[in-house]
Amino acid sequence: MSNNFKAxxxxxxxxxxxxxxxxxxxxxxMNAFARPGVIETLEGEFLEGDGMLLTxxxxxDGATTLADVDGLLSEHDLARLEVSTLAAEQARFVLTHGxxxxxxxxxxxxxxxxxxxxxxxxxxxxxxxxxxxxxxxxGVDGACEVAVNGLHPAWLAxxxxxxxxxxxxxxxxxxxxxxxxxxxxxxxxEEIK
Amino acid sequence: xxAGYNFGFLxxxxxxxxxxxxxxxISIPGYQVxxxxxxxxxxxxxxxxxxxITLSLIGAxxxxxxxxxxxxxxxxxxxxxxxxxxxxxxxxxxxxLSEATLIQxxxxxxxxxxxxxxxxxxQVPYPDPLVVVEPSEDKxxxxxxxxxxxxxxxxxxxxxxxFDEITISHRYPTRINDHxxxxxxxxxxxxxxxxxxxxxxxxxxxxxxxxxxxxPPHTKGExxxxxxxxxxxxxxxxxxxxxxxxxxxxxxxxxxxxFMNEDGSKRYQCSDSDYCDETLEAxxxxxxxxxx
Amino acid sequence: xxxxxxxxxxQAIQGAEDVLEALRTAEGEHGTPLTTQSIExxxxxxxxxxxxxxxxxxxxxxxxxxxxxxxxxxxAAFALRAYRSTKPRLLETCTQxxxxxxxIRRISSAFKDIPGGQMLGPTYDYALRLMRLDLANxxxxxxxxxxxxxxAETPEPNLPDTFPKVVEALRAEGLLPPVENHTETxxxxxxxPLIFPVPRSAALATMAxxxxxxxxxxxxxxxxxxxxxxxxxAELRVGYLPVMLPHPITGEPVxxxxxxxxxxxxxxxxxxxxxxxxxTFTLGYGACFxxxxxxxxxxxxxxxxxxxxxxxxxxxPSEDPEFVLLHIDGVDSMGFASHYKMxxxxxxxxDMDRLRTTQQKHESVKQQDVKQQDNEQEVQV
Numbered sequence: 001m002s003n004n005f006k007a008x009x010x011x012x013x014x015x016x017x018x019x020x021x022x023x024x025x026x027x028x029x030m031n032a033f034a035r036p037g038v039i040e041t042l043e044g045e046f047l048e049g050d051g052m053l054l055t056x057x058x059x060x061d062g063a064t065t066l067a068d069v070d071g072l073l074s075e076h077d078l079a080r081l082e083v084s085t086l087a088a089e090q091a092r093f094v095l096t097h098g099x100x101x102x103x104x105x106x107x108x109x110x111x112x113x114x115x116x117x118x119x120x121x122x123x124x125x126x127x128x129x130x131x132x133x134x135x136x137x138x139g140v141d142g143a144c145e146v147a148v149n150g151l152h153p154a155w156l157a158x159x160x161x162x163x164x165x166x167x168x169x170x171x172x173x174x175x176x177x178x179x180x181x182x183x184x185x186x187x188x189x190e191e192i193k
Numbered sequence: 194x195x196a197g198y199n200f201g202f203l204x205x206x207x208x209x210x211x212x213x214x215x216x217x218x219i220s221i222p223g224y225q226v227x228x229x230x231x232x233x234x235x236x237x238x239x240x241x242x243x244x245x246i247t248l249s250l251i252g253a254x255x256x257x258x259x260x261x262x263x264x265x266x267x268x269x270x271x272x273x274x275x276x277x278x279x280x281x282x283x284x285x286x287x288x289x290l291s292e293a294t295l296i297q298x299x300x301x302x303x304x305x306x307x308x309x310x311x312x313x314x315x316q317v318p319y320p321d322p323l324v325v326v327e328p329s330e331d332k333x334x335x336x337x338x339x340x341x342x343x344x345x346x347x348x349x350x351x352x353x354x355x356f357d358e359i360t361i362s363h364r365y366p367t368r369i370n371d372h373x374x375x376x377x378x379x380x381x382x383x384x385x386x387x388x389x390x391x392x393x394x395x396x397x398x399x400x401x402x403x404x405x406x407x408x409p410p411h412t413k414g415e416x417x418x419x420x421x422x423x424x425x426x427x428x429x430x431x432x433x434x435x436x437x438x439x440x441x442x443x444x445x446x447x448x449x450x451x452f453m454n455e456d457g458s459k460r461y462q463c464s465d466s467d468y469c470d471e472t473l474e475a476x477x478x479x480x481x482x483x484x485x
Numbered sequence: 486x487x488x489x490x491x492x493x494x495x496q497a498i499q500g501a502e503d504v505l506e507a508l509r510t511a512e513g514e515h516g517t518p519l520t521t522q523s524i525e526x527x528x529x530x531x532x533x534x535x536x537x538x539x540x541x542x543x544x545x546x547x548x549x550x551x552x553x554x555x556x557x558x559x560x561a562a563f564a565l566r567a568y569r570s571t572k573p574r575l576l577e578t579c580t581q582x583x584x585x586x587x588x589i590r591r592i593s594s595a596f597k598d599i600p601g602g603q604m605l606g607p608t609y610d611y612a613l614r615l616m617r618l619d620l621a622n623x624x625x626x627x628x629x630x631x632x633x634x635x636x637a638e639t640p641e642p643n644l645p646d647t648f649p650k651v652v653e654a655l656r657a658e659g660l661l662p663p664v665e666n667h668t669e670t671x672x673x674x675x676x677x678p679l680i681f682p683v684p685r686s687a688a689l690a691t692m693a694x695x696x697x698x699x700x701x702x703x704x705x706x707x708x709x710x711x712x713x714x715x716x717x718x719a720e721l722r723v724g725y726l727p728v729m730l731p732h733p734i735t736g737e738p739v740x741x742x743x744x745x746x747x748x749x750x751x752x753x754x755x756x757x758x759x760x761x762x763x764x765t766f767t768l769g770y771g772a773c774f775x776x777x778x779x780x781x782x783x784x785x786x787x788x789x790x791x792x793x794x795x796x797x798x799x800x801x802p803s804e805d806p807e808f809v810l811l812h813i814d815g816v817d818s819m820g821f822a823s824h825y826k827m828x829x830x831x832x833x834x835x836d837m838d839r840l841r842t843t844q845q846k847h848e849s850v851k852q853q854d855v856k857q858q859d860n861e862q863e864v865q866v
């Protein structure tokens with residue numbers, strides 16, 4: 001068996017490309033968006049990649065667009081995701097590292113079609129410890145606290161600025177190893193000093 | 194030619210599109226996210242929007258409940274449930290609300306409060322509450338974006354002037370998170386307060402009009418009203434002012450269906466058949482214990 | 486009277502299926518089941534409607550859909566459309582060139598003669614609509630004889646061929662504007678919802694799947710005076726279009742099969758060109774799967790009307806993209822009309838509650854008025 005063929009076979013069998021794994025993962029991501037501050041631990045057979053690749057495989061396909069700002073994906077993975085790439089200013093999904101401050105202006109959507117505002121997927125170090133944040137807004141019962149490690153403070157400022165004119169805005173999904181947590185545009189974030 | 198359908202009938206790309214729309218719907222509470230809406234093998238208007246959401250969410254770990262008019266046994270509920278059972282091998286279905294992880298419903302929100310881990314999917318025939326005052330979708334999208342509901346409020350006010358009462362019976366316009374006003378689907382006014390600060394996520398699917406929208410958990414949902422003419426749910430009191438009870442289980446705190454007897458008299462019964470069954474069973478248990 | 490019986494719904498649905506089957510086989514023991522081949526060929530115009538309204542070129546499945554829906558065109562197109570939505574998309578075709586159609590019929594009402602000649606072909610246009618009683622009891626022998634003779638008498642060179650397009654001649658003369666080269670990807674109505682304003686490609690795709698009667702009605706409104714297209718049919722052609730797909734390895738287009746289709750181009754009166762140059766005629770385009778001339782003509786007229794509406798704003802319903810495109814789909818409209826048959830008793834309960842409350846208020850106001858009148862009369866006395 002050639003190595004190429006083996007790799008192809010493995011990627012077909014690998015859990016993250018399976019419909020049932022993606023279905024379960026989507027339910028976890030959906031719950032994260034419905035309940036900002038709730039940390040979901042993704043399950044799946046991680047024969048390759050991690051929570052990030054599983055998240056992308058769950059959300060993306062050829063009908064949407066992605067900007068891989070920090071080159072976090074290999075050519076091979078990009079091809080398997082079947083997604084078209086665009087600049088961070090236009091893409092519907094933006095993948096970037098959370099440890100550096102944003103150096104782009106994502107699409108915030110329009111008043112008529114705010115759903116065209118970007119979904120920003122941020123790779124960070126850890127969710128559950130680190131800088132403490134207080135969250136309020138839809139999906140949060142009163143207020144909740146969550147800690148994140150490896151998120152540049154400029155992202156919190158950007159979340160506030162980009163989402164200052166609802167319904168325009170961006171929605172963020174933090175991914176750390178196998179954990180995900182969402183900060184949709186309606187969430188108000190306060191740093192607990 | 195009939196065999197070989199994908200799990201959940203839709204192909205995986207179609208499901209991904211619905212899933213992406215759901216995430217935006219949750220992130221922008223009350224905003225109607227457009228999506229392509231595939232043809233389903235039942236009529237537009239029979240719940241194809243709700244069905245596409247359910248099929249995009251459901252997996253082998255789910256237990257599904259399907260109701261129509263509050264009943265699990267209504268022909269349309271049976272039809273949808275059978276279709277989902279056929280195309281999603283391995284899932285469980287139930288009539289018990291407490292056992293369900295996913296609930297697809299037409300025209301009712303169950304009487305028992307939902308649990309946080311449950312997801313309610315409502316079928317929607319008309320997603321846009323502004324259609325009564327503005328026929329062009331183009332213009333309605335701008336009005337929604339600006340949260341400009343002045344003309345809708347004028348329409349409600351005209352009602353009050355004419356009838357001294359808001360005459361909207363169901364599909365009561367409800368403001369979500371202080372911005373978008375939604376058509377909460379043809380649920381009775383009785384169910385509208387359940388949208389406010391709901392413990393569970395509520396998703397709305399309009400298949401024919403190709404829209405998905407959401408009321409996330411713990412989100413403000415406020416029926417449009419005026420200070421001097423408040424929002425009112427259906428009144429189930431008799432001529433003497435006494436609250437009518439379900440003729441079957443005796444409940445006095447549920448939405449009632451009205452039946453005409455042969456002799457022209459009327460009887461009332463819970464619209465939520467599962468709630469009715471559970472109340473009846475609980476009563477029988479109590480009786481059995483008392484007699485023992 | 487008892488409460489609503491639990492478990493009745495499932496039985497009722499099964500019962501409905503059983504009686505539908507009973508009616509389908511009502512001819513009894515001497516009946517012959519229709520074969521899908523018979524439907525495809527003997528009811529070929531019906532099959533044509535279903536492939537076009539169903540949006541899937543599969544005449545055999547269309548014939549099956551007609552059979553199982555007992556001839557209901559809306560139901561049959563619906564079944565085909567639903568089948569389509571379960572199939573993944575593996576490849577996309579490049580732009581197809583309809584001048585390569587092998588024609589069985591082409592006419593132009595704009596010219597007495599056209600390059601390549603008029604070809605009447607299979608049409609009922611000039612048939613006398615008299616009942617053909619000989620078909621009522623047609624014997625299989627005569628039926629087969631007709632088929633045999635037609636093929637025997639048709640020499641090889643008369644088999645369908647390609648012809649140049651009439652509008653190309655008009656274009657060469659400068660009577661029509663030159664073809665603009667469109668590079669943008671056509672709007673895909675099966676993957677994107679219509680959000681207005683939509684491009685012309687979205688309108689064309691929607692009309693190509695439209696229900697024949699619905700699109701005809703809207704086009705007819707324009708013809709009668711709610712509009713001013715006044716079209717002339719430059720060319721109407723029916724034939725087999727070779728379908729080209731990119732070769733999976735070389736990328737070169739290769740022919741993979743053919744589809745029967747109807748294409749219509751109408752020319753309408755010229756308009757001022759604000760921007761530049763000499764005025765020209767304007768064009769409306771219609772095309773659909775199968776042999777369905779009325780639909781192609783209606784589509785061409787509406788295309789022309791919608792182009793005007795998109796540019797100048799609609800002045801009548803047939804020029805309004807939202808009005809036309811959201812009301813011509815058979816699957817959508819029939820589904821919604823049917824859904825009113827489902828139980829609506831919860832919302833009706835709500836309706837009754839509102840009406841009773843309003844009636845009570847009305848009654849109490851009336852009584853107050855009466856009382857007031859009585860009081861006033863007493864005062865007068």
